[in-house]
Amino acid sequence: GHRTVNHEILNVKSMLTWAVQAGLIHQNPIESLKSLPVAKHHIKRRRRALTEEEIGRFLAAAAEDDREQADHVAAIKCIEAGARNAEWRARERTPRIPQLPFWRGFLETGARYGELSRTAWGDFSRERRSITLRGENTKNGKSRVIPITDEFAAVLVGLHRFQTKALGRKVGRGDRIFLTPEGCNMQPISKAALCVFWRILELAEIPRVDAQGDHMDIHGLRHSFASRLARAGVGLLHAQRLLGHSDPKLTAMIYTHFECEDLRAAIDKVPPMGGAAVIRDTRAGARTA
Numbered sequence: 001g002h003r004t005v006n007h008e009i010l011n012v013k014s015m016l017t018w019a020v021q022a023g024l025i026h027q028n029p030i031e032s033l034k035s036l037p038v039a040k041h042h043i044k045r046r047r048r049a050l051t052e053e054e055i056g057r058f059l060a061a062a063a064e065d066d067r068e069q070a071d072h073v074a075a076i077k078c079i080e081a082g083a084r085n086a087e088w089r090a091r092e093r094t095p096r097i098p099q100l101p102f103w104r105g106f107l108e109t110g111a112r113y114g115e116l117s118r119t120a121w122g123d124f125s126r127e128r129r130s131i132t133l134r135g136e137n138t139k140n141g142k143s144r145v146i147p148i149t150d151e152f153a154a155v156l157v158g159l160h161r162f163q164t165k166a167l168g169r170k171v172g173r174g175d176r177i178f179l180t181p182e183g184c185n186m187q188p189i190s191k192a193a194l195c196v197f198w199r200i201l202e203l204a205e206i207p208r209v210d211a212q213g214d215h216m217d218i219h220g221l222r223h224s225f226a227s228r229l230a231r232a233g234v235g236l237l238h239a240q241r242l243l244g245h246s247d248p249k250l251t252a253m254i255y256t257h258f259e260c261e262d263l264r265a266a267i268d269k270v271p272p273m274g275g276a277a278v279i280r281d282t283r284a285g286a287r288t289a
Contacts, residue, residue, distance in 0.1 A: 002036040009033060010024045018026070043219060048214035049227035050263040054206055061204035064099040069181065071094045094183045095166040099196060101159045103221070105131075110225035110243050112139060113193075113218055117186040121160065122173030129153045133175075133244070144244050189218065226251070 009030070016028040030055055105116050109239060115133045123132040129150055135143040156177065166172045176185050186193070197218050201208060209215055222243070229239045240251040 002035070006035045009035070027037060035247045044205045046212075047220045047223050048210060048212075048216060049220065049223040050206070050216070052228075052231075056229075057204040058200065058206060059104060059107075061200045062103045064203055065200050066096075066098045066100050094241050096181045097163065097166060097179045097183050098159070099181060103197075103200065104155065105178065106146050106151065106218070106221035107132075107225055107228075108152045110222050110229075111146070112222060113189045115139075115244075117178055119178075120174055121171060121177055122170070124153075124156055124177060126153055126157060138244055140244060140246055141245070146242060146243065178266075193218070 013030055013033070014030065015023070016030065019025045020028050049179060084167065102116070105111065109116065109131055111119075111131075111133055115137050118137040119131060123134065124130075125132075129148050131146050131148055133144050133146060135141050155190065159177070160171055163175075163179065163183075179185055180192075181196075194217075198208065200215065206215075208214060224241060226243060229242065234242075236248055236251060241246045245251045245253055
């Protein structure tokens with residue numbers, strides 16, 4: 001899309017500007033190149049945010065998927081343990097690492113996939129109830145500290161204990177917080193991660209594409225975080241800092257999603273026009289007619 005192209009052009013511009021300053025070239029050939037427009041109609045793949053009710057269903061489905069997949073792994077272990085082949089019997093399978101904390105992490109922090117999947121235990125502070133997204137992992141190269149709820153902090157503490165037991169070793173500050181079901185570091189977004197996400201959507205009965213043609217994908221969970229901020233009345237400046245945007249217009253245009261019921265709640269707060277007396281007079285006139 002246009003935003004991605006603009007981001008890449010900005011990187012090339014910065015590189016060429018550095019080359020000019022270093023005396024490697026005389027002039028930046030794309031210095032006056034304008035950015036592409038990024039209005040709504042320029043977005044090829046429109047994403048939507050989950051409603052509060054859908055978020056509840058999504059998290060419940062993620063928990064159910066963890067239970068089902070854990071039972072599946074346990075069944076495989078039983079089969080392997082009973083196998084005649086000594087090599088199969090000797091092989092130990094790591095208990096499946098639950099994925100619910102990872103999916104919930106998007107909704108709690110608004111982080112991008114690459115930012116959240118690369119966080120390490122040293123980036124998590126139980127005392128401050130925060131997660132630091134380091135600059136080497138963020139899109140704009142700047143670190144940002146995301147406050148988290150006490151409830152989610154407790155979830156991460158429990159996840160740390162589970163990983164220590166499952167992996168059979170001390171989990172250090174440099175180890176990743178979120179691991180694959182097999183206990184490995186997560187790779188850049190892959191078909192495997194998408195398959196788990198799609199499976200959870202199906203369990204939650206949430207369509208991948210709604211009637212308006214808007215998509216729900218992993219990045220849509222970041223949109224959902226932004227929408228929750230908007231519903232809670234969080235100011236644009238704070239939302240911009242939490243989301244890591246350099247331009248508040250991007251925060252306002254792309255990441256504020258209001259559903260019909262949100263707008264209905266706003267309309268219901270508006271008092272009747274002219275007060276109750278006008279309404280009575282209008283009804284009386286209707287009966288006379």
